[in-house]
Amino acid sequence: MKKQTLIILFLLCHCSLIQNTKNQFGNVLIAFLSSAGFYSGEDRLPAPVDIVPAPTLTIPSNSVFSSIENSLKISKGSTETPILVQGKMVPIGDVYDIGLNFETFTGINPVEAKSVIFPEPITFEYKYDKSSLTEAGFIEEFTVYYFDVFSETWLPMDHVVIDLEKQTIQVATNHFTPFVLTALPTPTNTGVALAPQCLSTTMPITGEGGAQWTQLDAHFKYYKDRNYTITPTNDFYELGLNRSFGIATCNGGTPQTGSEPCGSFTEHKHNANLNYINFVADEDLTVYIMYDRRGASDASWLASESWTLDSRTIQTTDAVGSYKVYYKEFLKGNLVTLHGNRVGLPTNTAVDTNYWVAIKRKENNPGTCLASAENFQNPITHITAIPGQTSSTLLWKDIDLNSVSNLIIRRKKNAPPSSPADGLPVFGEEISTIGFKDTLLEENTTYYYSIFALNSEGVTSLAQTVLITTGVDSDQDGIRDSFESDLSCPAYSWFPVCTTNPNLADSDSDGINDLTEIIQQTNPNDPDTNPPNISSFTLLSETPTYFPIAKLSANATDNVPGQEIDWLITKSNVKPKFDHPGWQTGTVSPSLKEFSGIELKDLGNQNFYVWAKDKAGNISNLYAPVTINVLGFKYPKHLISVENNQIKMYKHNLLTNILEQKISKSIDPYFNIFQTFLSKDGKYFFLLSDVYNSDYEEFYLSVYRIDYVNDTITFSDKKSVIPLNFELSRNENYLIGTHSGYRVAKITFNKTNGTITNNSYTENLDPYDGNAGWLGFAIITKTHPKKDWVYAFHHYNRYHIVDLPSLNKLSSQSIGSTDLDGLQTLNFHPSGLFAYFLQSGELKVTDVDQITGQLYNFRNPINNSYSGPQKFIISEDGLILLRTENYGQSLGNYEIDPSNGNLTKKDTIAIGGNFRSVMIDSTSQFVYLKYSKVENNTTQIRTKIFKVDKTTRKLDQVGDQILGEDNHYQNQVVHSYDNTNPPVEVSLTQTNQLGFLQRDGVVKYPAPNTMLVGVIPNTTCGVLPPSSIYGDPCRLYTRTGQPLIDRSIGNSIQVSKTISDSAFIRCNKRESDFTETLSVKDSSDTAVNIQSFGDFWSKKLSFDFRPSDPNLSLNYSLTDHSSECLSTGSNVTNKSIAFTKKKISLKGGIVTTAGSPPPASYTMPNLRHYQMINGRALPVTSRLVTCIMERFDCPLGINLLNLFCNRNIITNGYYLSDDRNPKEFCASIAVSRDISTFSNPIYRFGYIKSLSFTEETRWIWENYQISDP
The missing domain is CATH 2.60.220 (Chondroitinase Ac; Chain A, domain 3)
Known part of the structure; x- marks a missing residue:
């Protein structure tokens, strides 16, 4: 049998107990205990005596x-x-x-x-x-x-x-x-319990008392030379002295049997000297002194040194009965000095037993000697004891081998051993790590066994005690006959079998005796020895994953058809025990088992093993594991809603997918709620509502702090506001909304205490000079997810882009729609590359120019038609869009193509009632659909929960419950746990580059790898229409050195740097956690001076090309030093841009009728950003005005009668780039014609018979080329 050291046997030898406390499992260890003062031989019981007369x-x-x-x-x-x-x-x-x-x-x-x-x-x-x-x-x-x-x-x-x-x-x-x-x-060999070795190291005791540290608890000794023990009472437990540590003192004189001699009475209980005990407190302590109650007065130093007498007492088996309790507090580093027991007392005092001491920590400071000692518990919680004829078998559940160094087993006949130094050693053999068989016992004898655990610090746990009585074992299987036939089933807690045949060593004749089967936890009454056979084990959920719950399935068969198979999932490849607490009942063989609630607690690759067990206790052999890679943990924790003047918080139980109400918080009465939202870390809950004060309506933004550890919601701040919509800025330093209808408001938010202060506003953005506000119109603001841009949307599909740091307006645009409220429904995709909005009931998508922020290329992402009022939401990972359909009776689930924003429908979810609201948690894993339905004439408010399948993007319903109350405000918010720290996103964009319209309608920039510095040549710039009489349509651009569009030759290069960190708030980061490096160097590796403006999150960079430098390179690095969350990638972000001088020149130009595209040969037609209509880029636009004049010019004759007038039809075309009236323009042309005609002296008379004009729009397309300078 393979042995692991689990037991310490105390035998007679001059060795030390503590010297062996560092030994670990895996090496056979026999520890010995010195005979001096600790051991007095076998606890032989006295023979019966006749010392009490008849009753x-x-x-x-x-x-x-x-x-x-x-x-x-x-x-x-x-x-x-x-x-x-x-x-x-x-x-x-x-x-x-x-x-x-x-x-x-x-x-x-x-x-x-x-x-x-x-x-x-x-x-x-x-x-x-x-x-x-x-x-x-x-x-x-x-x-x-x-x-x-x-x-x-x-x-x-x-x-x-x-x-x-x-x-x-x-x-x-x-x-x-x-x-x-x-x-x-009388109990013998009962030395005081050993204290942790570290106490003697950190707080060594000095003084003449010869005292020693000890462990105290109920029935423990407190004197070195007496066998009195503590009697547990309410006062003992109220004082918290159970499982405490103290100082064992001596009384002196003749010691009781088995106790250690200490000296005379004068040296101890009659001691009248100072400095009996001294030690220095290693941490803040409360010291207790248990003092003899029988004296008329107590030792004088107790009063003079300010010890406090407690009203409670400690009971013991001593003749004192109950001890007074004095206490005093000492700070770390203080000297604790205790004096003699009779200092200041007369010789005839009744104080005739020495005091003893206990100590307690004042605060729970981890890492100290006392902390580690107090937290050490006996890992054995139950012992199954099986008696034999001259042996006993002790069995316990598997224990954590990392928590203990060794176990100590002691036995006695007349009482349980009270400490590792009490009783006798066991003699026999270990049973793996689960038990011990003690042999060479006496028949028909009762034995008490105490098992102590010892940790690496030398701390001994309290004992776990059991008794057995040996007796006749007829079949010699190691089990006493009466135990085998005991109908109370004494071994049932170890293995669920009640009785075995006391006359057969192998009750089921399977070749294994009864005791061995019980130890191995197989049924001694069942001959089946064949384990189930596992045929498959698969993972049903995703890997890698951030979700803490996995789903698995397995198949197995058994050699006994129709027999139930139990199942177990472990993380160890070691075959589990029969009584492992995780076994789950399955179905009859062949059995299919799905495990839907496997908790993932560790990070990285984890192997999971499946085991099957039949009713005979046979456990399957090792099967190939399933590996799950856990990258971190992200999952929803709480759902928060407002219901009838209360904020209610529900916890999402991920195992059952039930929302369980945790807490509620009453709030101020309101008339309407317009908005609720959470900060990114979930600590702050924002509520925008209104109340009616007298004759006017007032709006308030309230902030509440949520403590998820202590389950509390507390009020933080409240501010009177105007806007009906708010959102937090990217770094959550500001609340962004509107003010007085047509101004963007920026309100400072303090993330430390939850207060809102310091309002800032833009200029008036009303395109109607303030009149729209009187019409009840107001702008709606949206912030870009990656840039410091605030979009202010008007009812008339106009919008402004505002720079958040400065609140300066950057541009104003229109999409030219007749749907007045379209853009007010706009929501940005998390990437910031495109956005969705509703226009005339249809879902639209638009691209977002990453340099200017302008919206363009409006299109339908799906084939849709009007199906009633719609709402839609986008998941935080940018992969799912949900929208209501079929007039609110169903929910469409669409997968987003992150490259272009196009949508693919994955499934349609029947709501099952009237739609109220829908929410996707911030980890993009769960959908919460709130709806109402009527049952038995009662309106139920219900919530369906869906899990997002990360592979198919479909929604799997996992819950549906009644939740909440019928309230006019139905939106909910979700707080999620996320311990991941993804790489920080850094964007570097050259902002002063020319854009060129491609034939597919998409704007392309030759930058940032090109620096455009060229000029337009002084040549005829266009290919004129055939037989043109209109002149050079490009005459505005023929001057040498004419600046290009928005770009002069000597301008500096301008770069925008923006940082986006989704984990900054929830990981409690600070800007000081980051290190930035930035450099721009020329072709000779010489640094170029950089000017910068802005803050850490958004900065404008500007630098110049030297005339002789053909190239520049920008290198940027950002290092994230934060450590609270788990990094899911590199903590270093590197970016670089290479700039090369190029020349841009006008290659040609052409005039076309409006609406005609440029020729196919035009590879780089120009783009003017301010000419954006309905998302389409247009070329240079001019008006062609043709003036038609019928004129008669008469040369001067002999007289008027000889007047001969020439009739002329004059047609001239002109390109107008201004807003002049065509009629007035042609009239001015006629005047110019008069001046020109009458400059010839032969004409002295003439008249205009008619003057007319025509007008049409022409497009001038210019084609550019880029070349080396």
């Missing part, structure tokens, strides 16, 4: 025997006096027959009257002498037994009263049989 009878007046003279008598019995009763009690007097006087009751045959019973009890009394009792080796613990003539056994009497002062034992009985008085032999 006397007292017959009560109501007894049937009171009126009959000489009806009862006491005589020595004929029954043999037992040597030992119940394995521990020894007779201290003869057996006496107390019964009828058959000389009086002549009609009763004494032989037939084996047991006489009667209704009214009589009493008999023993009188003992304490000194004789002590001299004979007994203590005042008595039991009176009667002999049951039918079972022929000695049984204890119930009604026994012991008077220690009168030294009497009274017994009440209502039956007559032989009686015997027994006492408990």
Whole structure:
């Protein structure tokens, strides 16, 4: 048998107990204990003695025997006096027959009257002498037994009263049989319990008292030279002295049997000197002194050194009975000085026993000697003891081998061993790590066993105690016959079998004896020895995962058809025990088992093993494990809602998927609730509501702090506000909303105490000069998830983009829709690359320009049609969009393509009632659908819970329950736990680059790897229409050195740096947790000066090319030093941009009618960002105005009669880039024609018969090229 050291055997040898405390399991270890003062040989019990005379009878007046003279008598019995009763009690007097006087009751045959019973009890009394009792080796613990003539056994009497002062034992009985008085032999070899070794190291005791550290608890000794023990009382436990540590002192004089001699009375209990005990407190302590109560006064130093007398007392088995309790507090580093027991007392004082000491920690400071000692518990909680004929088998559940160094087993006959130094060692063999078989015992003898645990610090636990009585074992299987046939099933807690055949060593004839089968936890009454066969074991949930619950399935068969198979999942490849607490009942063979609630508690790759067990106790062999990679933990914890003036918090039980109400918080009355939301870490709950004060409505934003550890919700702040919509900025330093209808409001939020202060506002963003506010219109704000942009959306599908740090307006745009409220429904995708909104009841998607923030390329992500008012939400991971459909009767679940925002429908969820609200938790794993339905004329508010399948993106319903109350505000928020720290996102974008429109309608930038510095050549720029008379359409761009669009030759390079950290708030990070490095260098590796503006999260960078430098390189690095959360990737983010000078030049131009695309040969047509209509980019636009004039010019003749006038039809076309009126423009052209005509002197007269014009829009497409400079 493979052995692991689990037991320490204490034998006679001059060695130290503590020297072996560091030994670990795996090496056979025999530890020895010195004989000096600790061990006095086998605990031989004294023989029966006759030191107590016959008892006397007292017959009560109501007894049937009171009126009959000489009806009862006491005589020595004929029954043999037992040597030992119940394995521990020894007779201290003869057996006496107390019964009828058959000389009086002549009609009763004494032989037939084996047991006489009667209704009214009589009493008999023993009188003992304490000194004789002590001299004979007994203590005042008595039991009176009667002999049951039918079972022929000695049984204890119930009604026994012991008077220690009168030294009497009274017994009440209502039956007559032989009686015997027994006492408990004086315990021997009971040294004080060992204290942790670290106490002697950290707080060594000095002084003349020779005291030592010890462990205190109920029934523990407190003197080195006396065997008195502590009697547990309410005061003892109220003072908290159980499982405490203290100082064992001496009384002096002759020690009690088995105790250590210390010296004289003068040296100890009669000591009148100072500095009896000294030590320095290693931490803040309360020191207790238990002092003799019998004196008229106490030692003078107790009062002079400010010790406080407690009202409670400590009871012991000493003659003192109860000790006074003094206490005093000492700080770490203080010297604790205790003086002699009789300092300041007269020699005739009644104080005649020494004090003893206990200590307690004032605070629970981990890591100290006392902390580790107090927290150490005995890992053995139950012992199954199986007696044999001359052996005993002790079995216990598997224990954590890391929690103990060794186990110590001691045995005694007359009482449980009280400490590792008490009793005798066991002799036998270990049973793996689960038990011990003790041999060489005496037959028909009772033994007490105490098992102590010892940790690496030398701390000994309290004992776990059990007793056994050896007896006849007919079949020699190691189990006593009476134990095998005991119908009370004494071994059932170890293995669920009750009885075995006491005449067959192998009850089921399977070749394994009964004791071995019980130890191995197989059924000794079942011959089946074949284990179940596992055929499959698979993972049903995802891996890698962040979710703490896994789902598995397994199949197995058994050789006994139709037999139930039990199942178990473990993380160890070691075959489990029969009684492992995790076994689950399965189905009959062949069995399929699904495990839907396997908790994942550790990180990294974890192996899980499946085991099957049949009813005979046979356990399957090892099967290939399932490996799950846990990257971290992310899951929803609480759902929070507002119901009838209360904030209610529900805990999501992930095993049952039931929402369990935890707490509620009453809030101020409100008329309406407009919005609720949580901070990212869930610590703050925001509630936007209104109340009516007199004749006006007032709006409030309230903040509540949630403590999830102590389950409390407390009010933090409340502010009167105007906006009806708020959201937190990316770093949660600000609350963003609207003010007075058409201003963006930025309110400072203090994340430390939850207060809101310091309002800032933008300029008026009303496109109607303030009149829209009177119409009841207001802007709605949305913040970009990755940039410091605030979007202010108007009712007329106009929007402004505002810079959050400065509150400056960056741009204003329109999408030209007739749907007045479309953009107010907009929600950004978490990537910030696109956004969704509703327009005329249809779901739309738009791209977001990452340089300017403008919205473009509006399109339908799905084929949809109007199906009633809609709501939609997007998951935080950006992979799922949910929207209501079919007029609120169903929920559409769509998977998002993160590259373009297109949607693919995965499934349609029937709501089953009227839709109220829907929420996806921030970890994107669960959906909470709130709805109402009517049953039995009662409206029920219910919540369905769905789990998101990470592979298919479908929703699996896992719960549906009545939850909440019918309330006008139905939205809910979810608090999630997330201990992950993903890499920080850093974006570096060159913001002053030209964009070019591609033929697919998408804007492309040759930057950031290109620095555009070119000019437009001084040449004719366009290919004119055939037979054109309109002139050069590009005449505005023919001047040498003309600046390009939004870009002059000498401008600095401008780069925007933005940082996004989803874990910053919930991981309690600070900006000081990050280290940044930034450099820009030229081609010679020389640093270039950088100008920067902004904060850590958003910064504008500016730097210049030197004229001679063809290249620049920007390198940026960000290191995250935070440690509260688990990193799921690199904690270093590196970014770089290479800039190369290029020349951009105008390659050509062409004029087309409006709406015509550029020619296919135009690879880089220009784009003006301010010319965005309905998401489409347009080229340069001009108006072509054609003036048509019928004119008569008359040259000067001899006279007017000879006037000859020439008729001219004049048609001229002009490109107008301004807003001049065409009619007025053509009139001015006519005037110009007059001036030109009459500049010729031959014309002195003329007239215009008619003047008309035509107008059309033309597009001028310019084609550019990029080349080396």
